[in-house]
Amino acid sequence: MSPDNIFEGANESGGTEEKDGERKLGYGAAVVETMAQIMREDESVFIAGEDVGAHGGVFGYYRGLQPEFGEDRVVDTPIAEQAIIGLGIGAAVQGLRPVVDLMFMDFICVAMDQIVNQAAKLKYMFGGGAKLPLTITTAGGGGLSAAAQHSQSLEAMLCHVPGLKVVMPSDAYEVKGLLTACIREDNPTVFIINKRKLGDACHVPEELFEIPLGKGHIVREGSDATVVAIGRMVEEATKAAETLSDEGIDCELINPRTVQPLDIDLIVESVSKTGHLVIVHEAVRFGGIGAEIAAQIQEKAFDYLDAPIERVAAPFSPVPFSPVLEKKYIPDAERISAGIKNLF
Amino acid sequence: MTTVGLIANPLAGKDVRRFVSAASLNSDRSKIEILKRCVLGAIDAGAEKILLANDFRNLTIRAVEGLNLDGKIEEILFHPEGRRTDTTEAAKIFKEEGVKSVISLGGDGTQRDLVLGWRDVPLLPISTGTNNVFPFMVDPTVAGTAAGLIASNHLSIEEVSHQAKVIHVELPNGSKDLALVDVVLVDERLTGSRAVIKSDSVKQVLAAIANPACIGLASIAGRSNPVYFDDELAVSVICDPSATESVYAPIMPGSVSEVGIVDIKEVQLGESIELNGPGALAFDGERDFVMGENESAKATVLRNGPKVINPIFAIQTAAANKVFLRKRNS
Amino acid sequence: MDITDEILIDLYKRMVRVRLFEEEAGRLAESARLPGFLHLYVGEEAVAAGVCAALKNEDQITSTHRGHGHLLAKGGDFNRMMAELMGKATGYCNGKGGSMHICDLDLAMLGANGIVGAGVPIAVGAAFANRLTGNGLISVSFFGDGATNIGAFHEAANMAAALSLPMLFICENNEYAEYSPRHRTMAITDVIERAAAYGFPGAIVDGMDCVAVFEAASLAIEKIRSGEGPMMLECKTYRFYDHVGVKGTASNYRTDEEVEEMKKRDPLLVHEARLIESGVMSADSLQAIKDEIQKEVDKSVEFAEESPFPEVEEMLLDVYSKREPS
Structure with a gap:
């Protein structure tokens, strides 16, 4: 194709x-x-x-x-x-x-x-x-x-x-x-x-409008865990949050929208409320943007954390071709849910 | 030893006229291929040795790489500097070595540089320049064969060559120079990028070969009053942009200009004519000497130049003499 | 074109500005008064002077790691240059660029460049903008022979040709890619053959003669401005000092004899002889020009040495467009 x-x-x-x-x-x-x-x-x-x-x-x-x-x-x-x-x-x-x-x-x-x-x-x-x-x-x-x-x-x-x-x-x-x-x-x-x-x-509004670069967006408010999802992962994380909501875990979902500059203040604020942080991205985990977010959170909100920071990301391999492998490679709602549950 | 000399000007066909005319670029690669065909043609025709004038691009040496002609190839001891004088120096060495025929790749300017080193050189010039009045457009295999036949005494140089005219010029500073095709006085105060680009800067053209079918400044004379290679004449044309008469002449490839003509005069061999400053003198198309207000140069055309080998005529003569027919052993 | 006395003198001044500034910079570097790498242009002045004199002030140029000459020939300011070479706050780049990134957008000089060949695609962009806005300007990219072995050059040459952009490629062929002779790094000798490969004209000129360069560049520029697409002028030139600094490394990549031989063709000497012979200038008036420019150079050293180093806060400014710390 x-x-x-x-x-x-x-x-x-x-x-x-x-x-x-x-x-x-x-x-x-x-x-x-x-x-x-x-x-x-x-x-x-x-x-x-x-x-x-x-x-x-x-x-x-x-x-x-x-x-x-x-x-x-x-x-x-x-x-x-x-x-x-x-x-x-x-x-x-x-x-x-x-x-x-x-x-x-x-x-x-x-x-x-x-x-x-x-x-x-x-x-x-x-x-x-x-x-x-x-x-x-x-x-x-x-x-x-x-x-x-x-x-x-x-x-x-x-x-x-x-x-x-x-x-x-x-x-x-x-x-x-x-x-x-x-x-x-x-x-x-x-x-x-x-x-x-x-x-x-x-x-989408018909007229042109601007979303400021460097300002994140709270997609869903919650009190138990902060989930930072990037790009298409917002969609998967939303599904995961809905599922977990039924199970009694109330997630706050943050979409940073821009990863450079990164709205770390928004994440700090959320983590100080929830005490838990999960970061989700499609890129490989090692050296991914999640590593930077995790590092900054331990610098700025260490005292608020009730559990280690969890990252849900791709494994350390090139993106595989076979649909079966690729499905396992890219995080989805199920893996995100599992990642969030790890914190509790 | 029956020797053919081989030389190529790496810079021929690469000057600024490519910006302002339809002149093509003559790449090193294409020159190397021409040289290779010359070598093979000459060896096949019986030349025992090819004497290579190295150039600063190693064109001649690269041309014989892989030909397995080691015993038949020799380089002259010579350190090229990438300047015009390389060609002149190589010509002197060819002369000392008693080379029987020289194949030279370049335009009119290159052939002039060669003749500065060996005035009556037995010459087979091949055109790879911008303006090519003097050299031949010919398949290099044929050219190599013709030069090889002369070197190996299958043809005599007298039989297949014609001696060219030379325009001898005495410069105001007392030094001497020459041109094979034309000496042109242009209304410029500098030699600059050397090529003559502006047709209305031309003040006077003295042409030993004024062929209306050729490209270059000599075409101004050629289209006014033709004078051919074998004519015992030259022609001088006085130009002025404000003249009432004019001629359309291709001073560069694809670039036909209207040039105002004031006077056309045939010049006898041996007769001296003056080119009066101020202005720059262009020899075979290249500005080379600047004259001040009260300076003048004296030019005389004589038939004492290179013995130019016409490759087509040489091959035809050889064929008529049955040179190519050989007995088979078995 | 008529090359007037004014043009001949202007060409001379441009070359002298480059030469005297750089000789001074070389001395400062030798005595460890300049930080970092210094790539001197000495020997190649005829190229920058000849080309820049043929341009309009607003025509853009992109440059190389050997870029002082291009900026100076386009009218760069001694004080700001010298201060930048010393890493001072008053320098062209507030002390954040240094020798390899010297630039002056007011002079349409879009920067020297520490990456070989990288300026060529940027000049393509400037040429594109010129055509899109119809401002009648052209862009010029200076690059060395070594840069033409880099992919960026080839992409840029092809794109400029494919889009028929008003751009002049100036190859400063000094025969060495850093310490490697040209014949070891490419199988062709004339870079204009690469222009031919992409379908635009190229011509060779004596890069040690400012008048020849000026004349050839003027011919090309006129054609390019009239919409004939890109062209390449290859200037055969030579650098008198080493790839880096004055003495450079001790490696024997070229002989002293070769350097001395080329110094006989020093573009300043060539032009000085012409100016005197043609009666345009006397030897005394040439010396007066040099003296005057040397004074400016001396003043620039004073200016630079007296200038403050940047405050530490400067480090985080200008990373993004607002002058706010990043």
């Missing part, structure tokens, strides 16, 4: 629909809608990347933009990740607001110099002179049998680099609010689109 076929469904269900008077929009469609609205209001925004133009992106989340905005602003580039990021950096320094797409998050590795040594550091090395309003969009996460080079969650690598902001929307509402914030932001941001979420719809 080509990525196209995989996401055909995503695009179909990605359109808007009115249900109970509430406007619903798919996760992938939210990218398209946001981009179109921003490009209409701000001429300095353009998109460049592999197959983003005529094809609308291999996941379809740029579909329809080139017909409206033309080839000059929705630019098909060669398969050249370093040059794509370089294109964005050079244009951003010139005052434009580029959105450059890296197709699969795994491909950031090909462009690591331009991201880590150039985009992230130029402003600092230049003594503050440069603004770098660059948004890098890329599709991360597994669950599609795309195997080890097309399924990774590499956000922790990026979070380690001062100068970058790393954004992980968990639903279509956040896609719109966070992408708008990223594009209007004067710093390089990496906007990680979860490819398994593309077809999921939820309520």
